[in-house]
Amino acid sequence: MATSSAPVAPFRLRDLAASLVADLKPMRAGSVGERTMKCGKKGCACANNPEARHGPYYCLTKVVKGETRSRYLTAEQAELARQQIDAGREFHRQVDDYLEAVEEWADSELKASPAPSQEAEKGGSKRNSKRASGTKSFRKSKRS
Numbered sequence: 001m002a003t004s005s006a007p008v009a010p011f012r013l014r015d016l017a018a019s020l021v022a023d024l025k026p027m028r029a030g031s032v033g034e035r036t037m038k039c040g041k042k043g044c045a046c047a048n049n050p051e052a053r054h055g056p057y058y059c060l061t062k063v064v065k066g067e068t069r070s071r072y073l074t075a076e077q078a079e080l081a082r083q084q085i086d087a088g089r090e091f092h093r094q095v096d097d098y099l100e101a102v103e104e105w106a107d108s109e110l111k112a113s114p115a116p117s118q119e120a121e122k123g124g125s126k127r128n129s130k131r132a133s134g135t136k137s138f139r140k141s142k143r144s
Contacts, residue, residue, distance in 0.1 A: 009105070013098070016094070016097060016101055017098060020094055020095065020098060025084075025087050026084050027084050027085075027091055029062050029088050030060055030062030030063075030081075031061055031062070032059070032078050032082050032085065033059045033061060034057070035055060035057055036054060036055035036056055037054050037055055037057065038053055038054070039054055057072060058074070058077070059071070059072055059073065060072075060078070060081050
């Protein structure tokens with residue numbers, strides 16, 4: 001009985017995989033927004049003058065299990081969160097490149113394998129009924 005050894009990954013894939021974990025750093029998904037707001041106090045200039053609004057306030061927003069989650073940040077935290085978001089996007093781009101390269105490698109293995117036999121070509125299968133013709137169901141009718 002012949003045993004097949006695991007295929008050896010091309011050097012390009014090893015380099016891509018190594019680069020994914022070589023420079024680990026904090027990263028996150030989401031976005032950082034900046035806004036100004038009106039306070040609602042009588043006599044405050046922010047009510048009539050957009051230039052006098054309070055802020056800026058920074059907000060980190062992301063989607064968790066289909067729901068939007070937000071939290072306020074300081075200006076320093078907002079800058080750090082932006083760097084983490086950029087790092088996360090770069091990581092996702094590298095993962096996408098790696099997956100594309102691995103799929104190309106998998107496709108090359110498929111091309112190198114022997115062609116399928118005539119039996120494996122499209123043809124489908126016939127469905128067989130669970131009941132033999134002429135037999136009745138044991139389920140009671142709702143009308144009786």
